[in-house]
Amino acid sequence: MFKVLVSDPISEDGIRALLDSDQVQVDQKTDLSPEALKETIPEYDGLIVRSQTKVTKEILECATKLKVIGRAGVGVDTIDLEAATEHGVIVVNAPNGNTISTCEHTFAMLMASARNIPQAHKTLTEGNWDRKTYKGVELKGKTLGIVGMGRIGTEVSKRAKAFQMNVIGYDPFLTEERASQIGIQKGDLDKIYENADFITVHTPLIKETHHLINKSAFQKMKKGVRIVNCARGGIIDETALLEAIDEGIVARAALDVFEEEPPTDNPLVGKPEVIVTPHLGASTSEAQLYVAEDVSQEILNILSDQPFQNAVNMPAVNDETRKILEPYYLLSEKLGEMMIQLAKQPPRHIKISYAGTLTDFNTELVTRTFVKGLLSHYLGEKVNIVNATHLAKQYGLSYSVENTTASLGYSGLISVTLTTDEGEYSAAGTLFDGLGPRIVHVNQYTIDIAPTDRLLYIQHTDVPGIIGHVGSLLGKHEINIATMQVGRKQVGGQAIMMLTIDKALSEEVLGELLQVDHIHSAKNIDL
């Protein structure tokens, strides 16, 4: 039975799939302090949060069983992603469920700022009938600048079109073609600042977007511009915004999000030109139902080892690709385990080449599985496909991946080279129809062996009688040989022998093997 903790208020209907599952016990504890969360988190396999719970490094360090964090929303800036990845915890979000609600909230803020609705409401409820102060502006014919043309930005642009606004969108991924499909102009920040009567931001808060709208940006804007932020506090520099209002550059600002939430002593809150809401963009019954449904389903999928879509620290693989690649996961993991045991020095670099049909797919999970196999031989269970490449980096182990045409006649081939300080080790594997994974090259010798539990790897000189010596020595020690493969590059030259055996050789038996003339090395390989 898996245990899932819901630590923020989440729609109960939305988590119905989890509540009804007989594989999962759900605990809803929405008032835990960080200390209490640290104490309770070790019990849980899954955690569902909105933006209230801060999933910090310290909490993740205590989360010894945790496999997945579900963010019922888009922004994952409240989760220490690096620490989650390091601890092998998959983080999934619900990127689509609150798009429309946030877009509609943005539009409500835009219209409220055009017509001074909250200010007018306030004065009237205070007993004043003031029609002069609150004269507004029309949206029709005005220019709206949208910074960030992702899901929400795009929906906002559609609604702005319906209001007959001119829209200029800026996004590093916005092409001319897409802009013209949506019916907007593609611009850059300067074009927006120069032309926009309204500006709305819809980017994530990342290093590049922190204080994107700053003092110098405000200096370039049209006097009387109205600005909306329903994305993240910190995209707009609040100090610069305050100055820009005081200087008469910004006529109105509408903010749903703040650099510090809840805002304390924030001079923007209460300023007559500023409309504020307490991070309500996604707060509708519909959005909360959708995001809770989406993360619940993802958590169920992850806990039951089914495909999932919205991991932010893992690549998504569709069902069809997964079916094709799944057998290669086993092969690549075994290749990784084998190669780390073949290497005599610590690896510095891994080069993975994919050939044949594998080049048609996103093989990132195959790569991660290889790295997992390689690291887990020494690091054990703490390595998984979420943290494998991250851990590799921590150990100074770099990797590169390429697609090649050198499939050597196999339908799909994975070739790997490990570079160490004293030389390279290579191996390649493929899938044989009906036979499953096969290792077909080791250190440039051609062989054909299934990567089963226990292998014996011998390097020797190609002379008559070696196979017999090995066979009788293992027989003497009652070690059964299931299969044996010999690979050589030329007659009488260096050769390798790979055996599938039923039990590992003891140090003594390995020592005896090394006494045999022309045998240079012998090694148990545990897979």
Ligand SMILES: NC(=O)c1ccc[n+]([C@@H]2O[C@H](COP(=O)([O-])OP(=O)(O)OC[C@H]3O[C@@H](n4cnc5c(N)ncnc54)[C@H](O)[C@@H]3O)[C@@H](O)[C@H]2O)c1
């Ligand atoms: N107020 C709320 O309650 C609420 C609700 C949902 C989402 N959000 C926030 O809204 C924002 C947008 O969400 P979304 O679902 O549209 O995300 P999205 O990922 O679909 O879109 C974000 C877009 O920003 C673009 N971008 C990144 N850096 C940029 C830059 N420097 N300049 C211009 N564009 C840049 C990206 O290319 C992307 O297209 C996020 O910050 C999200 O957390 C807030």
Ligand SMILES: O=C(O)CC[C@@H](O)C(=O)O
């Ligand atoms: O949980 C919320 O209400 C906020 C969600 C929103 O900020 C998001 O990024 O999805």
